[in-house]
Amino acid sequence: MTIKGEQSISPAPESDAAVSILVAIIGPVVPAPVLPSQAAGPSPVPAASAVVGPEAGEGTVTLQVYTCPPGMTSQRIDITACAVIDDGFDVTVSGAGLSQPLTLADADMTPGGFTWDQLPLGEYEIVETELPAEATSYILAARSASGGRISIDADQPDQSVRIYNFRP
DSSP states (O other): OOOOSOOOOOOOTTOOOOOOOOOOOOOSOOOOOBOOOTTTOSOOOOTTSOOOSGGGOEEEEEEEEEEOOTTOOSSSOOGGGOEEEOSSOEEEEEETTSSSOEEGGGSEEETTEEEEEEEESEEEEEEEEEOOTTOOEEEEEETTOBTTEEEEOSSSOEEEEEEEEEOO
């Protein structure tokens, strides 16, 4: 149901029932999760994938991390059953335009998650280096993600990334 404009909601006359209101904002479509390569480990990022300099532009990566109920897998995921978490894990973000990999300690904590800004445009590898308690695997979901890699470019300078953690 969509309600537009100013509205007033109250219990039925002669009722002492409480009134509850739920408001939801539905965000962009979440792309299908992509599994990182289990056999080979993280893939190296090509050395010439980013151009550094004022003319190159900059972008941001914002990360949200979720823990999913026990027994859920990447093949059978219900993202609505997973909960956002903000501690008990760590990640690295690496790319050719960075002098060294970034971690959560380098990110700004915002209501939307962990944000790394002023990143040179290019390709980045995101790896969850420390999984939350009891988690044994994870997947990374982002627009145009390939395994654990994402790109930020002039057409898409701001990337939203989600990591879903799974427990047996």
